[in-house]
Amino acid sequence: MEAEVLIVGYGPVGQLLSVLLAQRGRRVTVVERWPEPYRHPRAVGFDSEAARILASAGIGDSLDKFTEPARDHAWQNTKGETLIDHEVADRGHCTWPEALSAYQPALESALIEHGATLPPLRILRGYEAVGLADDGDRVTLTVVGPDGAKTDLTALWVVGCDGANSLVRTGVGTTMTDLDFSYDWLICDVRLHEHREFRPNNLEICDPARPRTAVSAGPGHRRYEFMRVPTDDPDHFGTVESAWELLRLFDVTPDNGVLDRHAVYTFQARWAERWRAGRMLLAGDSAHLMPPFAGQGMCSGFRDAANLAWKLDLVLGGHAAPTLLDTYTTERRAHVRHAVEMSVGLGRVVCMADPAAAADRDAAMLAARKRNIGPSAARRSVVKPLVDGLLRKDGQGRPAPYAGQAGPQWRVRRAGTTGLFDDVVGTGFVLLYAEDVVPALDARRLKFLDGIRTRLVRMVPADTPTADLAPRDALDVEDRYLPYLSEMDALAVLVRPDFYLFGIARDEDELHSLVDDLATQLNPPPAPS
Structure with missing residues (x-):
């Protein structure tokens, strides 16, 4: 074949x-x-x-x-009061912006x-x-x-x-699991004739009369979205005339912009x-x-x-x-x-179309904002640790400490090249350590790691003299990887090719067990007949 x-x-x-x-x-x-x-x-x-x-x-x-950094995101009510706002970090956990x-x-x-x-x-x-x-x-x-x-x-x-x-x-x-959450929205992609500075750059307007959105769609492009409400004529809602009528809510007209595309999209929530x-x-x-x-x-x-x-x-x-x-x-x-x-x-x-319910929502969210009450960054994040699958487990079958977490990425230097870890070292399985652990691995374990193309990488301080560097060493130029290993009390970290941690080892015995566990999970023994 x-x-x-x-x-x-x-x-x-x-x-x-x-x-x-x-x-x-x-x-x-x-x-x-x-x-x-x-x-x-x-x-x-x-x-x-x-x-x-x-x-x-x-x-x-x-x-x-x-692309461009997303910069910021805000939700406002009908009166223009800010219900939630969020500054998007220029550097996320992978060094790339938190959102683009x-x-x-x-x-x-x-x-x-x-x-x-x-x-x-x-x-x-x-x-x-x-x-x-x-x-x-x-x-x-x-x-x-x-x-x-x-x-x-x-x-x-x-x-x-x-x-x-x-x-x-x-x-x-x-x-399929379906959460039965479905609304029709008119999507409008626009190029404006002249540059505008948008603050916030990404905006949700929680207006029960017309929920709507205005966001960046990349350099030179804007996306505007409008929810269909009960008073809309379904036959008219998706027309180009309707698009321009609604775009006027954001001061976008045929005189100052080009409508590249408009379409009615029905959101669904299912997996x-x-x-x-x-x-x-x-x-x-x-x-x-x-x-x-x-x-x-x-x-x-x-x-x-x-x-x-x-x-x-x-x-x-x-x-x-x-x-x-x-x-x-x-x-x-x-x-x-x-x-x-x-x-x-x-x-x-966002999609709340009942004015009384929307007023209650606004009051609750404004009160929470005034008291500085809101979800933590961890709760806002969609980057959640893996909780099952190909992971190091504890005795109760739960992920071992740090297993399943999304691995970070920072800048390193090796062989005269400075850049992001993936660009300088490469991708695939990575065994990351600060003290040289290779002598602690026998030939069988090293052969297994080599067979799955694992990169063995010792992180060393940025001021390490060139004469003291070994081929597997990488300089921690931002002083991030060495503290990261120290905070986990990790002798070594085994990272999967999709950048999630398989697990960590705190000593040589755990390192042997960590490598053996990965080998066994990749090729489990046959179930007894």
């Missing part, structure tokens, strides 16, 4: 997943029914972790061409262009997937090409990145219970849909791709049993559920 992995759908998640697999040398064929890329944005931003994932896919140097606004068509172009440089990646545009079978030792995907002829494609695995009406999800046969059946897997919108209020729709799809790519690679390379792929559902479903529930919770505040 020509491909190891078939991907159905070549939107941003399919693009990212195909690149992450092809970079690892995996033969990938992507089937996309549309002959040309969609040239209008759907999502308008992503977070620090998503930026790190995109950089790991080889487009980090391109991000500043179509992005122009999605340019993002997709960057992924497509990079994918075109990878020989193992083949893209079939204008091919519609119409049938799928799991044959036990392979999958067969039936497609209809541009000439109307049917063709069967085979591979070892298939991943459905084929959206809300996913053919692959039908094959998986999963149930698949099962993301794998046999050799079929789901990612992105085929596995979950969420309202936009937490800005996590595309981010969640990127996390899917980052989680799945390295696991598929290990299975294809014979370094892990196929059961490893069951942890994909376990880990990603929990993350997605949190993101969907957070999005719905925020949406219930």
